[in-house]
Amino acid sequence: MSLHDLHRPLGSTGLMVSPLGLGTVKLGRDQGVKYPEHFRIPDDAQARALLNQARELGINLIDTAPAYGSSEERLGPLLRGQRQDWIIVSKVGEEFSNGVSHFDFTPAHARRSLERSLQRLRTEHIDLLLVHSDGHDVAILRDSGIYETLAQLKREGKIGAFGLSGKTVEGGLLALEQGDCAMVTYNLAEQLEKPVLDYAASHAKAILIKKALASGHACLAPGVDPVQASFELIFSHPGVSSAIVGTINPQHLAHNAAIAAAVIRRPD
Template identity: 60%
Template structure:
């Protein structure tokens, strides 16, 4: 059996998370995603089995969002039916991006960073997830990071909600160096892209380390593409990806969204090896 993942405190907070977080895009959305291979959204039993495996492997960070289709609702339904399940997880959700299904059955995203919508979104996520508090709430950027932060006041709204006790930590899922650094100046955590193919946001990691802020990594495997290219076998690409991510001491956790149990265990084994080296 794979060794158990440990915990790392998110710098500047009281939250402790596993170095791998469980991303749940595939629990609620299969349209407009950028994965290289087709997948089928798991049913409730498969979801529960995946959550149980993730827990057995030591994961305690669960990443979701309104932009992930019906992921929040489905997780909340499982929490309601299985006593004690919610308490096993540190939940990270988001505000700003919405995913809606159109009359033609296709889905698309839109963005709203207004104070009214952010408050509405947080209250809705609390209800969907059947919880009184969400540990981490990030702004889901459309790429215009700095303007969103400076013009919408979104991080100030999240700070107010934190003071109200509805969330415990705040941050932003960013796409630029400027936005990542600005987000860390005004919140607790930045979620940034950092992988074998894309390392342009490394200055955000450096800033976080210097200023005692938290870093989550998204697209550690470039949405699966990093493990399909290059001369290394898939397993080695996973390990090399993990070594890169965890070579930087600012990283609290990398969010990985596999729904394949074998891949999940492989990821954990690679994470453990990377963290040892």
Template identity: 60%
Template sequence: MNEVLMIPKRTLGSTGIDVSCLGLGTVKLGRNQGVKYPSSFELPDDRHILNLLATATELGINLIDTAPAYGISEQRLGELLWDRQRWVICTKTGEEFVDGQSRFDFSATHTRASIHRSLKRLNTDYLDLVLVHSDGRDREIIEHSDCFETLARLKEAGNIRAFGLSGKTVEGGLLALQHSDVVMVTFNPDQQEERQVIQQACKLNKGVLIKKAFASGHAVVDSSADPVRSNLQFSLQEPGVSAVVVGTINPHHLRDNVRACLD
């Protein structure tokens, strides 16, 4: 008898968007240069990606995370995602990866152009969620650029449903909660500094996405225990967390991740 696995959904703060509590990160669909994973990898072919997406669908995963900085990830998803309405697409703005280097631009002009380019690449007329891809200067981006204001206008225009910050500081995360819908924070047993942001988000009913639950894969390599289960459970049991985003191109790993969430 085949094992039936189905990941539950949680509401993303006050956005009204229901997301699977495990999201699929797609860096490895489009970029294998300048990444922080412990081992190298080849980009998967279209057939492999279709199998991965079919597995995600079977498991009940509807949250998919991409970014312009993820190489050709957006384009490939735009070509291969079917049934757009079942997916919650999260992309980003602010960071570009060009000629092996990251470049950052948080101006209104770039933000607007980035969103319209993502819409075209992803072959959709709206984006569920857009996060500002911070370079670490979280507070400066929010207070001294037009990025958040531009995203708010694009939300009013119906181009995006919600927006927020994928940040790197506690200060930035707390500030983002005052001006946006969602934060994406680093949170795992070895990196708990941003718990304060999660707690405040919970009080304000704002959405929280977790990144680097496995420390970019290093927690899996460096541990002799079961870091997949322990790290996923650690994040998902924290009040206020909407979903954990984990990147993989291996359908078996994706299934194992879902199983670990359900244990």
């Protein structure tokens, strides 16, 4: 069961996205990540096979970031000849080096970061660019000037839309008031940001769900499929555009897509 006929609007951006997006932190970074099991970064053949599988399953949304280690650099050549097939989401604000994250929300850094991402991804345009928050969402949006810079980059045609990958309700609401999209945490264990989803649903704004499966930690009673229960929660909300899943396991990816398709197609 594929997702090809289940693509949906990304808010009012004009983009159509699959209900699942492929997160690519595991293509480029294995330090300082909060997954329950150790994993090995896939080689190019494995990564290419994963991307091909995602396309075959009807997934057209891919999520990356400078903070994801070598993810952007690897995706550039891996997506050669396929750019038209993908909606690319990347970010500005967070850098990761020597095992440590650091943040820079200045307008100058945002521009440099975007130009570097364009070079790494070997593209002239990023569909959606998000501010990668450190948790001080409101201060970043109000005081740093970065959101105004992203709005200008959109006017220049270098990005199609912009928003915030944040950590607070206040930040998510402000991000949607002034931008196109908010990426929020929403799963079986954590639903504090639901008001952001509610706002998006009533204002035709875009919502991307991160940690949809609680970074692999989703756990329920015996006999209950945590993926199905997670997707039932997520896709029952009309504000959700897409949920990002970060698996590099082909079986998991196929299972996720099949369950998502079944949940979305199920009659109310």
